[in-house]
Amino acid sequence: MKVAVIGSTHAGVFAAKQIKAEVPDAEVHVFEKNQTVSFLSCGIALWIGDHVSSTERMFYESPESLETQGIQMHMQTEVTQADLTDKRLKIKNLTNDEMREEQFDKIIITSGSKAVIPPIPGIDSDKIYMSKSWDDANRLKAQTEDVKRAIVIGAGYIGAELAEQLSLAGKQITLIDALDRVLAKNVSPKLSEIIARKYEEHGVTLAMNEKVVGFEDTADGIRVKTDRAEYEADIAILGIGFIPNTDLVADQLDTLPNGAIKTDKYMQTSLPDVYAAGDASAVFYNPTQAYDYIPLATNAVRQGMLIGRNISQPKVAYPGTQATSAVELYETAIGTTGLTSVANAEAKGISADAVTIEEDYRPDFMLSTERVVASLVWEKETRRIIGAEFLSAHDVTQAANVVSVAIENQMTIDQLALSDFFFQPNFSQPINYISSVAMAAVAKA
Template structure:
């Protein structure tokens, strides 16, 4: 059996290792357009501040390990340009030499990931304008910071934008975030996002709302950001305005979603025979929305890759879907969410209600320093939990993971009260904050 995998990162190599472990006599070729395999992209912002010593520290396995230890034909600089599903061939070019290549497959996994959105704004090619997705991207930023860089402008206030704001701030840079909308972190409801805005102000991060970047200006390097309303001096720009799935090389026979992701079923199969997809280029089934969604995260990529690998072997293993869980550190705040926001419940025309409380993550007499704000979204009549958002100084991860587990098992807010959650004064009150919120839904 000849397996071809497009993409040598989380999903692709998770799948490859499933095949390796199940069958010593395997024929796996991985086509990676870059030169680095299996690295943790989510750790790259922390290389900017030095929390992660070197960008290469996020590499899980070197390409030579896959070749020499596991017998995988792990190629680099191999960019796929076309999938010929009729003849079961993959075509492309070697970016380092310009040579073309063609590989035949029995089964194909597309795990090509996603790329940062690069707008066509004037001046986007100036020195000092960056995005961050790969280890080379990170190195380029670090090298540029060796210059006299004081003012950093981040375009986009999502997950990566906030992480980069924190890490630039940690090394003493003046940070400005330009956000086209009226709040940071769009996946959160506005009343929760206000807590993030407050923390940004507390950390001297300048936020500009309601302006759209139009261009950049400078002689050779960026010196100015120009929006539809103002001009702002800057020494460095970080673009964080989203990603696009790398699916431009597939043909019209493939089912593609609204965000250009490959639509897959629970077995990671596309609609094309013997072609699977996983990771940031593929859809994920959302258990609460009960429909396909696109939530590109490393956790999903690794799980989908593992499932895809087993199904490439002929098994029938299901990817059980997601509930939309994510978490972020932003200076002294931890910011987590799972399930549906109030905005999403409205969009789905659900009969919902919400409750929000601010309390302590530990026993009040133990510490009165930390705060925790919990917002629950639930169905009015059945009390079925639909989602939760938690923001605070301590214990956010614990509460979000409990809520994510409850969502997976279709629990109600009433059933949250029955959970036997850990308690000791340094960790919790006798009623956990999510249970305190659940009480108010009765």
């Protein structure tokens, strides 16, 4: 079996490794146009804030380590054309421009995503930085050590973390987003309000509900124009999201409107012996029971592994995703899973309700404790849980994983309210806050 893997971030790496584990004599070729593999880009903001022990540890594999596992790595090599029906690829060596053509038995598309770069006047300025690749990270790290002012565009997780770390480093930060609040797509309005106050306490200027319409270089920096105001800084950083990097193959496969490749539950595309995973592909989103585009490393890892498990025959189905995630901002932990507000649910066509509670995470007789804000979202008709969020100065993020499992197994608020959680004063109340918020949901419903 001769297999081509196009791209070697998380999905490509785990697909290649799992294929070799399942079929040791498989001939696995990985084609990567960059010089690195497995870069943990979610650590860029932490690196900017000097919270990374070693940049080498931001990679869990290397081309050399994968070669020792029997995987043939073709670095600085780009697939320029793909005939997926015939499984034939045109391949370019970027170091010497040599071209060749090869045919394979199976093709794995793990080409990842690319940053959204809207066609805004001035967007090509060299004072605008991205936060996506290893090259982006190096360029940004080198620049941010000396700048005094920065404008971050995009108040999702990426922009939120960058703005936080730069403000903690003493920089003057402006955070801009076209939506009306921080983390608008990630958390409920209540949690957005809490985090917004944290930014303001740390001197960050929040420019929410403002759409960027232009960039203009100045003598000592850059001017960012929105539909409501203008802001100046030394640099601007784009963090407004990602789109699938599937231009090479999208016209040959079934895709979502944005180009994300559709697969069946065994990760096979609409063409036989062609698979897709990671940011290049769509995912089955359990809260809505429909396919969606949710670029997360956790999705990529699991999908890549499943390709390996199913490479010879379909046997292990993809269980879907809840898009469970977490972030820490100003020593405040936030964990989320699924649809975190009624508005987000209704935008997906689901009639939902929600409840929010606040309580200490452990008994007040302890010498210290912290407040927890916990929310649960459920489908009205079925009482099926479709989302949750947790916020505290205490690390409550694992609670999102608990509810994630509940969503995956289509549990109701009634079932979660009676689930068995331990009580021990060091760690929890007699009624755990997960149980508490589920009980509140039952009482409201």
